[in-house]
Amino acid sequence: MDKLMLIDGNSIIYRAFFAMPPLTNSSGQQTNAVYGFTTMLLRLLEEHKPTHILVAFDAGKITFRHKGYEDYKGGREKTPPELSQQFPLLKELLTAFGIAQFELDGYEADDIIGTLSKTADEAGFNVLVVTGDKDMLQLASDHVTVGLTRKGVTEVETYGPEQIQERYGLKPLQIIDLKGLMGDTSDNIPGIPGVGEKTALKLLHQYGSVEEVLAHTDELKGKMKERVETHADDARMSKELATIYRDVTLDKQLEDVVFSGLRAETAGPALAKLEFKSLLERLSLAGEVGSAGADVEEATADVTVLDEQRISELVEVLDHVDVLHVETHGDNPHHAEIVGLIFAAAGRQFFMTMDVLQSEAGTPVREWLAAPERKKRGHDLHRTDLALHWHGIEFAGAEFDVQLAGYLLDPTDANQTLSGLAAKYGLSSIRPDDEVFGKGAKYKVPDVDVLSDHVARKAAVIEALVPVQQAELEKTEMHKLFHELEMPLSRILADMEKQGILVNVEELRGLGKEFEAQIATLVGEIYSIAGVEFNLNSPKQLGEILFDKLGLPVIKKTKTGYSTDAEVLEKLAPYHDIVQNILQYRTIAKLQSTYVEGLLKEISEKTGKVHTYFRQTVAATGRLSSQFPNLQNIPIRLEEGRKIRKVFVPSEPGWSILAADYSQIELRVLADISDDERLKEAFVHDMDIHTKTASDVFGVQAEDVDSNMRRSAKAVNFGIVYGISDYGLSQNLNITRKEAARFIDQYFDVFQGVRRYMDDIVKDAKRDGYVKTLLERRRYLPEINASNFNLRSFAERTAMNTPIQGTAADIIKLAMVQMDAALRKRSLRSRMLLQVHDELVFEVPPEEIETMKELVPTIMEAALKLSVPLKAEVSYGSNWYEAK
DNA sequence: AGCTTCACG
DNA sequence: ACGTACGTGAAGCTA
Numbered sequence: 001m002d003k004l005m006l007i008d009g010n011s012i013i014y015r016a017f018f019a020m021p022p023l024t025n026s027s028g029q030q031t032n033a034v035y036g037f038t039t040m041l042l043r044l045l046e047e048h049k050p051t052h053i054l055v056a057f058d059a060g061k062i063t064f065r066h067k068g069y070e071d072y073k074g075g076r077e078k079t080p081p082e083l084s085q086q087f088p089l090l091k092e093l094l095t096a097f098g099i100a101q102f103e104l105d106g107y108e109a110d111d112i113i114g115t116l117s118k119t120a121d122e123a124g125f126n127v128l129v130v131t132g133d134k135d136m137l138q139l140a141s142d143h144v145t146v147g148l149t150r151k152g153v154t155e156v157e158t159y160g161p162e163q164i165q166e167r168y169g170l171k172p173l174q175i176i177d178l179k180g181l182m183g184d185t186s187d188n189i190p191g192i193p194g195v196g197e198k199t200a201l202k203l204l205h206q207y208g209s210v211e212e213v214l215a216h217t218d219e220l221k222g223k224m225k226e227r228v229e230t231h232a233d234d235a236r237m238s239k240e241l242a243t244i245y246r247d248v249t250l251d252k253q254l255e256d257v258v259f260s261g262l263r264a265e266t267a268g269p270a271l272a273k274l275e276f277k278s279l280l281e282r283l284s285l286a287g288e289v290g291s292a293g294a295d296v297e298e299a300t301a302d303v304t305v306l307d308e309q310r311i312s313e314l315v316e317v318l319d320h321v322d323v324l325h326v327e328t329h330g331d332n333p334h335h336a337e338i339v340g341l342i343f344a345a346a347g348r349q350f351f352m353t354m355d356v357l358q359s360e361a362g363t364p365v366r367e368w369l370a371a372p373e374r375k376k377r378g379h380d381l382h383r384t385d386l387a388l389h390w391h392g393i394e395f396a397g398a399e400f401d402v403q404l405a406g407y408l409l410d411p412t413d414a415n416q417t418l419s420g421l422a423a424k425y426g427l428s429s430i431r432p433d434d435e436v437f438g439k440g441a442k443y444k445v446p447d448v449d450v451l452s453d454h455v456a457r458k459a460a461v462i463e464a465l466v467p468v469q470q471a472e473l474e475k476t477e478m479h480k481l482f483h484e485l486e487m488p489l490s491r492i493l494a495d496m497e498k499q500g501i502l503v504n505v506e507e508l509r510g511l512g513k514e515f516e517a518q519i520a521t522l523v524g525e526i527y528s529i530a531g532v533e534f535n536l537n538s539p540k541q542l543g544e545i546l547f548d549k550l551g552l553p554v555i556k557k558t559k560t561g562y563s564t565d566a567e568v569l570e571k572l573a574p575y576h577d578i579v580q581n582i583l584q585y586r587t588i589a590k591l592q593s594t595y596v597e598g599l600l601k602e603i604s605e606k607t608g609k610v611h612t613y614f615r616q617t618v619a620a621t622g623r624l625s626s627q628f629p630n631l632q633n634i635p636i637r638l639e640e641g642r643k644i645r646k647v648f649v650p651s652e653p654g655w656s657i658l659a660a661d662y663s664q665i666e667l668r669v670l671a672d673i674s675d676d677e678r679l680k681e682a683f684v685h686d687m688d689i690h691t692k693t694a695s696d697v698f699g700v701q702a703e704d705v706d707s708n709m710r711r712s713a714k715a716v717n718f719g720i721v722y723g724i725s726d727y728g729l730s731q732n733l734n735i736t737r738k739e740a741a742r743f744i745d746q747y748f749d750v751f752q753g754v755r756r757y758m759d760d761i762v763k764d765a766k767r768d769g770y771v772k773t774l775l776e777r778r779r780y781l782p783e784i785n786a787s788n789f790n791l792r793s794f795a796e797r798t799a800m801n802t803p804i805q806g807t808a809a810d811i812i813k814l815a816m817v818q819m820d821a822a823l824r825k826r827s828l829r830s831r832m833l834l835q836v837h838d839e840l841v842f843e844v845p846p847e848e849i850e851t852m853k854e855l856v857p858t859i860m861e862a863a864l865k866l867s868v869p870l871k872a873e874v875s876y877g878s879n880w881y882e883a884k
Numbered sequence: 885a886g887c888t889t890c891a892c893g
Numbered sequence: 894a895c896g897t898a899c900g901t902g903a904a905g906c907t908a
Contacts, residue, residue, distance in 0.1 A: 537905055539888055558888065560907085565889060590890060593904055621900060623893085630902045633892035641891080666893090666899095719898065728898025789895045801899045805893090809900095837893040837900085887907080893900080 004120045004254070005050035006113045008131035009057040009101065013037050013090060015132040016153045017083045025275040033086045034093060038271075038279055040130075040153045041099075045262070048128055052120075054257040055094055056112040057087075059103035088787040089274065095769035096270030096782055098263035102252050107245070110136065112252075114244035117144050120254060130156060135179060135242055137164055140172040169205055180210040180239025189238045192231045199224070210239045256767060260475060264468075265409045266769070266780055268424050280426075303342075303456040305448055306352040308361040314352075315364045317345040323377050323462045324369075326384040327455050329443065332628045333386040334497070334604070334611045339445055342455040344463055351452040354391065366393055375399035377466050379418050379458065382616060385494040396491070402462050404486050405469040407617035408478050411779055416617050422461045425468055430457050477776045481810075485775065486616065489813050492820045492832070493614045493624070500609030501631070501833045501843075502651040503599065504879070511643060512596040515588050522585040529578040536585060539564045550576055587640060595635065595644045602629040609651065614835065621802050622777045622809040624835060632836045634880070645881035650843040658830075658849070658876035659883040660856045661839035662812065664689050665870065666721045669807045672866040673774065676753025683868040690714040696750045697743070716747050720754060721804055723797025758800050765799035773806035774864070775814075811870070812838060815863035822859055828852070841880065849876060 016036025023032040044050075094101050102112055110133070117127045117139050127144040129136055132153075140146050140161050147156040161172055170178065181200035183191020195203075207213045214232050217225055228235070271280045306314055323344040328336035341357060343350045356362055368374050369388065374397045378384060381398040388395045406416045406424075413420070419430040436454050437443050445451060473479040527533045530549070534541045543562035546552045552572050556563040566583065573579045602610050612631045614624045626632040634648075635641025650657055662668075667689055671679040682692045687702075694705040694713035705713075712733060719729045730740035748755035762784075765771050770780040779802045784795040812835065819832060819840065830848050834841035840860070844852045853874055860872035877883045 535906080538907085539905095540907075560887065563888085586890080590904085594891070594902095598903070615901095619900060623900060625901050626892095627902065630892085633890090633902070635891060637892085661893095722897095722899040725896095725898060727896065732898070790897080793895090794897075797898070805899065808893095839893085885908090887905105889904085889906105891901100891903085 002052060002120075002123075002125045003048060003050045004052040004054070004116070004125045004127045004257070005044065005048060005259075006117055006127065006129045007041070007053070007055040008109045008113060008129070008133060008136065009055045009090070010109050011132040012040065012130065012149065012153060013083070013086065015149050016040070017080075017086070019153055029085065029089070030082045031086065031089065031274055031276075033083055034090045034274060035276060035279075036153045037090055038093065038276065040149070040156065041097075042279065044128075044130065044147075044156065050128070050259055052125070052254060052257045053099050053259040054112075054116060054252070055099060055101040056109035056116075057091075057101065057103040058108045059105050088785065091785045092782055093270050093274065095785060096263065096266040096780075098261075098266070098769065099259060100252075100257040100767060101785075102250075104248065104250065107248055111245040111248050112250065114139055114246040115248040115250055116252070116254075116257075118246045123254060125254070128158070135175065135184075135244065138172050138175040138242075138244060139246075140164055168201060170201070174204055174209065176239055176242050177204055177208075177210045177213075179242035180235050181213070183234075183238055184242070189241050190231070190234045191238045192227055192235050194223075194227050210235050264425060264472060265406075265413075266782070268426065269410075269413070270782065302347075303349040303351055303452045305452050306350050306356055308356055308359050311352065311356060311359075311361045311365065314343055314345065314350040317348070318364065318368045318374075321345040321368070321374075321376075323459045323466075324384075325378050325455055325459045325462060326387060327451075327458075328383060328387045329437070329445075333383040333613055334390055334628070336383065336387040336390075338387055338391060340451060340455060342452070342459045344456075344459040349456045349459060351448075351455060353448075357393070358391070370394040370396055372396035377402070377462060379403050379421075379462050382490045382494055385491070386497060386613070389494075389498055398487060398491060400466050400470070401487065401490065402465045402469060403617055404490060405465075405473060405482060408482055408486065408777065409469065409472050409476065411617075411622065411777075412620045414618075418458045418461055421465060425465060427461050427464050428457065430454070430461055476778060478778065481775050481777055485810070485813055485817060488817050488820075490616055492816055493616060495820075496832055496834065497611050497613055499831050499833060500604065500607055500611040500651075501841075502609045502649050503603050504647045504649050505600070505603065505608070508596060508599060508644075508647040511647070512592065512600075515592040515596060518588050519585065519592060522581055522588065526578060526581050526585060529581070536582070537589070542582070546572065546576075546579075550578070552576060552579075587638065591635065591641050591644065595641070599629055599644075599647070612834070619809075620779055621806040622773060622813075623805065623837060624809075626834075631834055642881060646879050648880035649878070652843070652845065654846050656844050656846070656849060656876045656878060657880050657883045658842045658844045658852055658856065658874065659839055659880065660860060660872050660874040661836075662808075662860060663871040663873055665808045665811065665838050666804050667717060668866065668868050668870060669774075669804050669811070670721065670754065670757070671868045673803060673807065674751075674753045674757035675867070676751050676757070678751055679754060680868050686869070686871065690717060693717055693747070697746045712743065716743055719744070720747070720758075721801060723800035724758070725793070725797065761803060762796050762799050765795070771799045771802050773803050773810050775807070775810040777806050777810060779806065808838065811864045812840070812860075815860045816840065818859050818863060819856065822855060826851075826855075841883070844876065852876075 013033045017033035020032040020036040023035055024030050091101060104112060113129055117129055120127045121141060121143050128147055129139055129144065130147045132149045134148065137146050137159055140159055145158045145160050147158045150157050164170060164172055178200050181192055181195050181203060182197055183189045203213050207216055214235065217229050220228060268280065304313060321343050325342045327339040329339055330336040338354045340351060340353050357365055376397050377400040380403045381401045385395040402421060403416045406421050419432045422430045431454065436446060473482050523536060526536060530545050534545060536542060540561060542564050547554055547562050552575050554562055555568045555571050569579050569583050599610065604611055610629055612626045613628050614626055616624060618625050635644050668683050671683050678696065682689055690710050690713045691702055691705050693716065694709040695702045697713060698709050715729060715732045724744055726737045726741035726744060729743060730737045761771060765781050765784045770778045772778045781795040781799055783791040784799060786792045816835060823830060828848055830842050830844040830852050832840060832842050840856065842852060857872035857874045861870045875883050
């Protein structure tokens, strides 16, 4: 049976605030009311196990009740700041718990609760209303129970019609009459002076209602008669004020308040942030994995350290390996050392070092590692794969990676280490690696007993995590995304990285020579103009020269001093010749240090190639990132830098580099998810989207769009994708905020579907606490309801941007999985080498060029069916530069 | 280690 | 009034 719990947020937090002793977190923020509220909430969850929950808050200062009676709640003390500061904390915590909350301008929490309890009652729910306010007893019915807090908030006493009868001798609705007669000083409801609970009850037991009492004043006597007659209007008005309005129009449906248990991956951190340690421990998620926690302790008790003789003990149970963990050292997985391996199998744990694995006796284990049908569960199997590969050991069959699962469950959590995951899921703790091994130069592998114990704990935690995360992935509908996209992709990425891309070193050194000469000239000129030599790479020294010595106007400041970024320098260029030289120096120096010297350092001695590492668990939107070296930011916009691309060449003679990129994928995704007719039509006809936007926004024919209009429209389109703000657009276009705001308004007037999307997605985020992509990838936005304007605005822009950027990321990932399958199926020799967000780069033998020219864009365009076509453009050449 | 700058999508 | 455009990684300087 469905059970709805409706909580009167204001009433409970108020009571909690006054009932709880002051409690402050380490940053000095008082948290006692949130703590009291949460304690009560957790107790209610355990006791009542609701399927639906809503916490209602009062909104705005003026409710419809004030319209008839201006003094309503007049006598009330102003909310103390120590309490009002706690509202945002509570709202943030509720969001993290996955509990819906709601407020509506002009209405009190009572009315929202009254309305929803009625709806739910009619829909056959059992309803529990939780409040500190006796008025709410009027809501009770056969299926609606009212819980009143007693003694602060620690206990809740529940009332149905029977209990109300027992306590007051009244029907639930007569509570309103009771209030009408006796009033309520806390809400400044007058009632009849001199009539308290006792008298009011006596009157009601005799006459039944305020109206009946007033109709029979002749039967009353003396002072009482006089009072009732003089204050008849007060009584009627008081009754009206006390009546909870049960027919508010809400855009809140019962399905919006479904509660499917505390959301473990966000509830834990949110409680930790508030420093509610005792609650963290008693939290149901700790209970949920409590037995797993015990298993961790047990599993680590028995670790067998294998040598060449004893390796057979593991070989015998290889069929039953539950978890594999390879402990590595080093940031770059291509160069990672392997400290040791641990296998959890048949309730035992087996540890070995690399020399054992690589010995003759290790052969069956190596075969097991290489067998794709032998499924592996572990942490960061992508890294494991690469590390083993460079040690001459092949790896296949990754089935469940707890790091990748942790990332999907909360992509913004930077700590996806096992130690972090263990803490988050309330498992037995793992010491941080830094502490066990030491960090940086102090890194040292400890004795084998310490080491094997440490990694055994890791294996045990992985084993405990797998079922918990699997359940969470199912609950959040991300299991398909995980098993069918991210897990397969991790193997594909590893393959691309092992393959690497060949660098023409002579060509790169040649470019380095050219840059070196240019830098020397520029530096000489700059020093001579400045009249002194200084460190050009120091923004501080450069600032002193420009602003103190040469007296140029200060355009912008940074935290630490003058800003000297390119935007500032552009504005300073007219004032002094030195500025242009500095800009040019910056450009070339960047190319030299990052792209010539940086790239040279990353070329593998073994292969002569660069083997980047695509990180699959860092970007909050679902994108990949690239490291060691970053091959996703190789210059292209300026010709000087673009030349760098010439050094990326095919690894076999006669082959070509082929690149295919999506055209306007983010705006096409926006067209699809916003369902904006105009935007969709633009893509159905494959128009130049910026020109089309300009023509629509400025109301001119497409052929009359000049370059300035197109440039503005392009900036607006970018802004839309980023989560538009007038300020951001004004900065980008160098116009005033007002003008930018006008552009945006005009844009939204034309693209009304986009406006609706932007409004709706922010609303959804405020309600759910997260946004998602077309493939159900989630991103939680805990700050979406923050009272701090900056934090909230940032979260709102993120809410707008993430579904767009994230869906585009989903699409190209799908294309990569499908591309990999197609290359295999057709036994093509072409190799996928790089992904650059909306672009895939391959090396292709000559006889496959024609095939790949067709195949790659075809697969990219069909990767996911949208309501607008996707478009991919392909080109190829003898190096990456030529593939344009 | 944190800041500033700048390369990419 | 509030002060930013979304997402990354690398290099060099400063404290």
